Each structure stands twice: as C-alpha cells, then as structure tokens.
Amino acid sequence: MYAIMGMWPKEVRNDLRVAVRAKQKEDWRTAASYFERAYGTAIALPDPPASFGADYIIKISAIALSLADVLESAGELPKAYSVYGSAFADLTHGLPSPSESSTSLEADQRVRAIGTALKMAELGEQILHVRALGRAPADSDYGPADEAEVEEKLDWALTEALRLRSASAKSTEKGKEKENDTLNLPRWVEGVDLTSTMERVADYYSRKGKVEYAVPLYVHAISTLLPPPNATTSGLFSSTPSPSIGDRCKAATLMNNLSSLFASMTPVNVPQATAWAQKALEVAQKAEGESKSASEERLECQNVIAVVLFNLGMLNELSNEHGKAQSHYEHALEMSKAIGMNEGVTEAQEALRRLKSQPRRP
Missing domain, CATH: 1.25.40 (Serine Threonine Protein Phosphatase 5, Tetratricopeptide repeat)
Structure with missing residues (x-):
C-alpha cells in the first residue's frame, strides 16, 4: 500500500x-x-x-x-x-x-x-x-x-x-x-465510450416514454457497434471495422431493448417489436456460434439469447401465436438452465404455466 x-x-x-x-x-x-x-x-x-x-x-x-x-x-x-x-x-x-x-x-x-x-x-x-x-x-x-x-x-x-x-x-x-x-x-x-453513452441516454428516454428520442439513439448505437460493410470511422470513440463477438452481442442487447420499447408503446407495435427481437436473436446466435467455448463472450451471448427468446415468446403470446410462444419459452427455459440464469428459469416456467392455462382463441 x-x-x-x-x-x-x-x-x-x-x-x-x-x-x-x-x-x-x-x-x-x-x-x-x-x-x-x-x-x-x-x-x-x-x-x-x-x-x-x-x-x-x-x-x-x-x-x-x-x-x-x-x-x-x-x-x-x-x-x-x-x-x-x-x-x-x-x-x-x-x-x-x-x-x-x-x-x-x-x-x-x-x-x-x-x-x-x-x-x-x-x-x-x-x-x-x-x-x-x-x-x-x-x-x-x-x-x-x-x-x-x-x-x-x-x-x-x-x-x-x-x-x-x-x-x-x-x-x-x-x-x-x-x-x-x-x-x-x-x-x-x-x-x-460513445456507444455506452448513447445507450444510457436512450435507456433514460425509454423509461420516460419518450420514444421519439430513444429510438434513434438505439439505432445509432447499434450502427456504431455494427457498422455497414466498408464503413470507415475515426476518432476518439471510433468503431473497429470488424465487430468483435462482444460488440455483436452488445448490439443484440440494444436490438432487444428496441424491441421492448416498441412492445411498450400504446398501441403495441408488435410487428416492429418482433422484427427487432428476431434480428437480435439472429445476431446473438451467430456470434455465440463463433465464440470460444466457455469464454466470457460466449456466456454474454447466451444471456442475450435467453432474454430474447423469452421476449419473442411474449410477443407471440400477444399475437395469439401460442405454438410459437410455447416454443420460444421452452428454448428460453433450456438456455437459462444451461447458463444458470435462475431468474430466466423462473420467468420461463411461469410463462409456460400461464400459457397452458389460457384458453386458445380462434
């Protein structure tokens, strides 16, 4: 000392x-x-x-x-x-x-x-x-x-x-x-860094229901983490040309945040929410598949996948797509168990019980 x-x-x-x-x-x-x-x-x-x-x-x-x-x-x-x-x-x-x-x-x-x-x-x-x-x-x-x-x-x-x-x-x-x-x-x-700053500000406006401010910030943060091919950036907070596994899973988290934001709107924008959740799942699963076994980045991606799967189940449930909802909840439960996410296990089990108790609407 x-x-x-x-x-x-x-x-x-x-x-x-x-x-x-x-x-x-x-x-x-x-x-x-x-x-x-x-x-x-x-x-x-x-x-x-x-x-x-x-x-x-x-x-x-x-x-x-x-x-x-x-x-x-x-x-x-x-x-x-x-x-x-x-x-x-x-x-x-x-x-x-x-x-x-x-x-x-x-x-x-x-x-x-x-x-x-x-x-x-x-x-x-x-x-x-x-x-x-x-x-x-x-x-x-x-x-x-x-x-x-x-x-x-x-x-x-x-x-x-x-x-x-x-x-x-x-x-x-x-x-x-x-x-x-x-x-x-x-x-x-x-x-x-720039991305975390945009995320923090977007999260705040999302909590306050100021969608018009939150959405462009989330989109900008995502594009910073996942720049278009051949995009070049420079400066203090520049992005790397080839996004890392961590950046890709972080982008998937932000996509899921966007999905949740659209799902919280009145009326609920299910198509937009579902589209962003599906994109988040696609990005996270691809990154997880390319990550090293038992690495911290792999676990981060798996956490994102579990959360996105559950959110997709909720969106399917809102659309009365009970079959898809059950499938997503079951996969969320499986992933949560695999990574020891106790909260995810509890929520997925509760969602499946709720789904089974609901009458199927035509």
Whole structure:
C-alpha cells in the first residue's frame, strides 16, 4: 500500500491511505471523512501542477469521485450527487472545445467529465424518484432540482461524446489502471465510450416514454457497434471495422431493448417489436456460434439469447401465436438452465404455466 501511494503528493498521501483501507473494510463513515479531508487539502494547494503533475485535474477528480462513491455506498445519495457535481465542475472548467489539435490529456479530462455527467444523471434520477415517493432525506436540498437538470447532464454527455468521435486526440483514460486501482475507483470511471453513452441516454428516454428520442439513439448505437460493410470511422470513440463477438452481442442487447420499447408503446407495435427481437436473436446466435467455448463472450451471448427468446415468446403470446410462444419459452427455459440464469428459469416456467392455462382463441 505504501509503495502504491507514492504517486500521490505527501500532503494527501496519509489521508488517502486511511480512506482506502476504510473503504476496503466498508467503513463508509471513516472512508468518507478521510477522502473529504484529502480532497479539501488537494483543492487548497497553492500550485496543484507542481504537487500532482500536468494531469492534476484528473488526479484531484479521482479523489472527489472516490469520496462521492463512498457517500453513495453509505446511502447518502444527495451528498454524493453534490460531490460528483464538484468533480464535474473541476473537470469542465476552462476545458476548450474538442478539435483536431486536442491533446490526449484534454481528451482524458473530457472522457472523465462525460462519465461523471452520466453518473450524475443516474443518481439524480434516483434522488428525484425518492422525493416523488415522499421519502426525501434530511439533506434533500442537495441533488437535482428537477428532471430538466437530469436531462441537461445526459444531453451534455451525449453532445460531447459525439463531438469527440471525430477528434484526433486519443484518450488514455482506459490506461490509468494504476491511478484507478490505487483509490479503488468505481468501474464506470474508465468504461465510457460513445456507444455506452448513447445507450444510457436512450435507456433514460425509454423509461420516460419518450420514444421519439430513444429510438434513434438505439439505432445509432447499434450502427456504431455494427457498422455497414466498408464503413470507415475515426476518432476518439471510433468503431473497429470488424465487430468483435462482444460488440455483436452488445448490439443484440440494444436490438432487444428496441424491441421492448416498441412492445411498450400504446398501441403495441408488435410487428416492429418482433422484427427487432428476431434480428437480435439472429445476431446473438451467430456470434455465440463463433465464440470460444466457455469464454466470457460466449456466456454474454447466451444471456442475450435467453432474454430474447423469452421476449419473442411474449410477443407471440400477444399475437395469439401460442405454438410459437410455447416454443420460444421452452428454448428460453433450456438456455437459462444451461447458463444458470435462475431468474430466466423462473420467468420461463411461469410463462409456460400461464400459457397452458389460457384458453386458445380462434
């Protein structure tokens, strides 16, 4: 631990060491106290570049994000939201617009800001939901003012991700494992890309019933993962010419999300929902067939297949195609058992029981 902490300035090193140890023990109060003290010390230093190096904004934000993560784990969501907001403000203050001349350091900073904005939107939605239920905590003055603030963060993240797609500077954020591992930063900090950003925003609008916003985002995300033949892309968030097994199964998941979105409409758009589900099944099954046995990617594809099969059964049931519904439910049950998806097993068994108890309509 001592050697690892050597990358941090002596002014914050001891506090961070105590905070990380407390976090590992899930002693949230102690961890929060020391992370907060370290963050306060860091932002008060007279010459941050001299203390932290050229990437001082990235490193100081790591302390803030660690503090917010601990507060979130302790259930203090409004306070966590406030600290995430401070980190976001630090990351975006004075940041120039992305351009062909952007440096990798600026790209790192922007990518982390995008991830923080997405996290604030996620947490803000939770806080607003608790308030709506009349269970707001004592510190309810913290947190988003309304849904508009949540959407503002999502729109900012999406806009920046799209702008960065064509920028020439490459982010090295995913290569910062040393810094991230030192403070046990949450995984989302280094898991931001264009596709995941579009998916997060689309999921939000889908939950809010704003189909006109969600559908094009899902379609765009799918086309990013599965670009047309001979398509060329470049930039920070570019897609590979030959989609990986993981990307193909991720695309199948998004296709299934689109299917569920069409199925939730009033009236239900069964043809569109079925078409997207069938395409999802086709893509996932082909990828699964080309994946290595017992690999993580294979299991991911099999999970998608089980979910899509069940959803196809539900769509068949809505269309009174009981024979097809039964077949899809049975295959979903078989796949769920094979991969140990207990929830899938339960839902498929319940669907089959329900189907058998229903009178067949002409």
